[in-house]
Amino acid sequence: MNPLRLVGLLFGLVSAAVILASKAVATRSVTHYLAQTPHDAAPEPVPATAEAAPATEGRSSAVLVTRVALGAVGLGVLVVGVWKVLHAVHPENYLWLLLWLAAAVVLHDGVLDPLLTLLRSASHRGLRRLPDAALAVVKGAFVLAGLLVLVVVPMIYAKHLGPLNPTILPGDYGARLVASLFVIAVFTAAAAALVAVRAKKRPRAQPRTQSPSVELAQR
Amino acid sequence: MTGDRVPSTTQTPQDREAGGTRREATTSRRRFVATVGVAAVGLTAVTAGQSIGVLDGLNLFGPRTQKGAPQQVPVNRTAAAAAVEASANDPAWSLRLAGARSVALSRTELLALPQTTVRLPIACVEGWSVHADWTGVRMRDLMDLVGTSGAAVRVTSLEPQGVYRETQLGREFVAAPTTLVALALNGETLDLDHGYPARLIAPNRPGVLQTKWLSTIEAL
Numbered sequence: 001m002n003p004l005r006l007v008g009l010l011f012g013l014v015s016a017a018v019i020l021a022s023k024a025v026a027t028r029s030v031t032h033y034l035a036q037t038p039h040d041a042a043p044e045p046v047p048a049t050a051e052a053a054p055a056t057e058g059r060s061s062a063v064l065v066t067r068v069a070l071g072a073v074g075l076g077v078l079v080v081g082v083w084k085v086l087h088a089v090h091p092e093n094y095l096w097l098l099l100w101l102a103a104a105v106v107l108h109d110g111v112l113d114p115l116l117t118l119l120r121s122a123s124h125r126g127l128r129r130l131p132d133a134a135l136a137v138v139k140g141a142f143v144l145a146g147l148l149v150l151v152v153v154p155m156i157y158a159k160h161l162g163p164l165n166p167t168i169l170p171g172d173y174g175a176r177l178v179a180s181l182f183v184i185a186v187f188t189a190a191a192a193a194l195v196a197v198r199a200k201k202r203p204r205a206q207p208r209t210q211s212p213s214v215e216l217a218q219r
Numbered sequence: 220m221t222g223d224r225v226p227s228t229t230q231t232p233q234d235r236e237a238g239g240t241r242r243e244a245t246t247s248r249r250r251f252v253a254t255v256g257v258a259a260v261g262l263t264a265v266t267a268g269q270s271i272g273v274l275d276g277l278n279l280f281g282p283r284t285q286k287g288a289p290q291q292v293p294v295n296r297t298a299a300a301a302a303v304e305a306s307a308n309d310p311a312w313s314l315r316l317a318g319a320r321s322v323a324l325s326r327t328e329l330l331a332l333p334q335t336t337v338r339l340p341i342a343c344v345e346g347w348s349v350h351a352d353w354t355g356v357r358m359r360d361l362m363d364l365v366g367t368s369g370a371a372v373r374v375t376s377l378e379p380q381g382v383y384r385e386t387q388l389g390r391e392f393v394a395a396p397t398t399l400v401a402l403a404l405n406g407e408t409l410d411l412d413h414g415y416p417a418r419l420i421a422p423n424r425p426g427v428l429q430t431k432w433l434s435t436i437e438a439l
Contacts, residue, residue, distance in 0.1 A: 139246060140254040147258050151266070152280055165297045165412075167288040176279045180265075 012099050019110035030117060131199040134192040141188035145181055152177045269293075270348045283347045289410040292341055292351050295426065296381075298411045303377045303432045312416050314400070318367030318438040326416045329402055332356045337397040343426040353420045355401035358393050358436075367438040369394065374419055377432040386428045387439070388421065397422050400433060 089097050119142075127135055155173045163169045246254075268278025268285075275285055283293040298304045306312070313323040324332075335357050342348040362368055371390045378384045392398050398421040402409060409415040414431030421429065 136246065136250045140250070140257065143254050144258045144261060147262060148280075151262060155280065155282060158282075164300060165294055167283060167293040168295075169282050170284055170287050171279070173280065180279065 009095060009099060012103070016102055016106045016110075019106050023109050023114065026114060026117070030121070130192065131196050133199050134196040137192045137195055138188060141184055145184050148177065148180060148184075281347070283349075285349055289412055290351070290404045290407055292349050292404065292413060293343075293347065294412045295343065295345070296431070298415075298432070301376075301378045301381060301432065303379075304411070306377045306434075307411060307415055307432050314417055314433055315435040316361055316365045316437075317435065318362060318365030318370070320365050322365055326402065329356055329400065329417060333360065334402075335396070335399060337399060337420070339397060339420055339422055341426045341429060342424075352405050353399055353401040354403040354406075355399040355417070355420070357396060358388070358398040358400060358419075358421070359396070361400060361436065362393060362438065365438070370438040373437045373439055374430045374433060375435045375437075376430050377434045383427045383430065386419075386430050388419075392421050392424070395422060400436075 085097070086094075127138060130138065152173055155169060156177070159169045159173060262280075264274065264277050265279040266281040268274035268276070269281030269283040272285060278284055285291045285293070288294060298307055313325045314329065316322045316324065333356070334354055336352055336354045338350055338352050340348045340350045358372070359368070362370065362372065369390055370393065372388050372393055374386050374388060376384050388398070399419075400417050401414070401420045402417055404410065404413050409418060414433070417433045418431040419429050419433060
């Protein structure tokens with residue numbers, strides 16, 4: 001193996017380790033900070049879901065069997081995938097394959113995750129006033145918009161560099177991205193408002209004395 | 220301290236309805252799966268048009284389009300990029316076939332041979348795939364002409380240089396009835412950027428190996 005490659009590999013591994021370590025420190029301090037705010041320090045009520053509630057024996061064993069079956073299928077697919085990859089990639093390049101796979105983790109944990117944590121803490125105060133259901137809609141829209149940006153920004157960059165011929169990247173992707181984000185924003189605002197209004201109306205229809213779990217059981 | 224951090228005494232009626240304390244909203248599994256599902260379907264819908272014709276109108280973010288491309292098939296390497304404009308348009312062009320004996324066929328002579336039309340995709344390793352109707356002469360008929368049946372062949376392009384200037388076809392590709400030296404695409408004379416005067420089209424081959432601007436075909 002070329003010694004330069006070895007140096008590159010070492011550099012990659014060391015930077016991966018540094019990024020992962022700093023990410024762990026950052027996560028710990030953010031968790032620590034969030035735990036200090038008064039309302040977050042209060043114990044979370046256990047949600048009355050089917051899993052937490054005492055279910056019948058048959059049902060829980062069916063859930064277990066389903067989980068084991070799904071897990072076995074997943075494991076099988078993983079083994080086949082690894083087998084195929086090891087055959088498709090030349091053994092000389094196994095280390096590079098490992099580095100590429102690790103790079104995905106590093107990009108996610110070292111770049112994407114801190115960015116999202118920042119975005120989350122920045123939007124935390126404004127967004128948490130929304131009812132739970134409306135907040136879910138807004139979160140979903142952020143995911144959708146974020147993925148769209150991740151897909152389209154490299155295309156805008158490639159177009160900026162200049163495509164090889166007119167049939168490659170023929171569109172005006174910047175304008176389309178802005179328009180799409182605008183459409184997503186409009187639909188999200190409408191859906192969140194609708195959901196928020198419905199969430200506000202619902203409690204009045206129910207007698208006030210009942211607890212949420214009783215309400216759930218009556219449905 | 221700001222108002223929204225003051226505990227229970229200033230809770231709104233909604234807060235009390237929600238179970239007494241204002242919880243940090245978490246994302247349920249169902250909502251997460253729904254969000255990912257919507258994102259996957261949405262992104263597929265606005266990009267799949269580059270490979271699936273019926274979705275062409277929705278193709279906002281696919282890097283290729285079928286509509287704007289010559290003969291509805293996108294181009295990766297143009298004749299200009301391959302530096303074959305002069306040699307491909309040369310009226311004296313002929314396809315040299317080498318086997319047990321050698322033959323050189325002009326485009327007119329190739330067109331006089333039995334023609335076959337097949338529907339095969341240009342399946343690019345870059346992630347797009349476009350089906351098209353290709354018309355031309357079967358590779359196995361051409362190899363029969365030079366008296367070499369059942370052999371693998373080497374196909375060479377007019378390109379002066381390039382990684383894919385030369386490719387090889389295994390004997391199973393040569394024998395396949397859908398492997399053609401194509402002369403027409405979607406009912407029209409092959410566009411210069413699609414490999415005029417003649418190109419290779421075979422099933423189960425990545426697009427880069429469907430050699431354009433053919434110059435020679437030799438039995439191995």
